[in-house]
Amino acid sequence: xxxxxxxIFILAILVLAGAGCYGTTPxxxxxxxVPAAxVPAAxNIAPTNENILPxxxxxxxxDEESPKTAAVLLENFSFSPPSVMIAAGGEVTWxxxxxVDHTVTGENWGSELFGKDQSFTKKFETPGVYPYHxxxxxxxxxxxxVE
Numbered sequence: 228x229x230x231x232x233x234x235i236f237i238l239a240i241l242v243l244a245g246a247g248c249y250g251t252t253p254x255x256x257x258x259x260x261v262p263a264a265x266v267p268a269a270x271n272i273a274p275t276n277e278n279i280l281p282x283x284x285x286x287x288x289x290d291e292e293s294p295k296t297a298a299v300l301l302e303n304f305s306f307s308p309p310s311v312m313i314a315a316g317g318e319v320t321w322x323x324x325x326x327v328d329h330t331v332t333g334e335n336w337g338s339e340l341f342g343k344d345q346s347f348t349k350k351f352e353t354p355g356v357y358p359y360h361x362x363x364x365x366x367x368x369x370x371x372x373v374e
Contacts, residue, residue, distance in 0.1 A: 294314065297318075300324050301331075302325055305367055306361075310372065319349055321346060333357050356372050
């Protein structure tokens with residue numbers, strides 16, 4: 228019985244010792260100077276990825292022209308999306324999907340109250356930022372950016 232316990236004890240130690248070595252890289256023998264796997268040598272040049280853009284390139288703003296039209300939904304007492312970008316001379320159309328009446332009201336421009344499934348369209352000729360809100364629900368805000 229003592230022999231069986233001793234053998235089980237030795238096997239447990241070997242299993243634990245083997246588990247402790249799992250996933251580690253073997254140490255190199257002194258004088259062999261073997262580099263670790265997947266680590267480039269100091270004189271090697273790492274491969275480049277042409278898909279990585281330099282920090283100066285803004286991937287969120289393509290070099291293409293801004294669209295001539297944009298659509299905004301009024302739903303759940305908010306403008307969606309809250310901000311749109313269009314080219315000068317372009318139009319934005321707001322469509323009400325709420326069951327209550329809303330307006331689109333900017334500085335010196337805006338709509339009358341309009342109901343569910345009705346729309347309001349405005350043309351923007353001059354570049355700039357045009358904030359707007361809903362007159363009966365001033366917490367509803369948005370903006371049009373005209374380039």
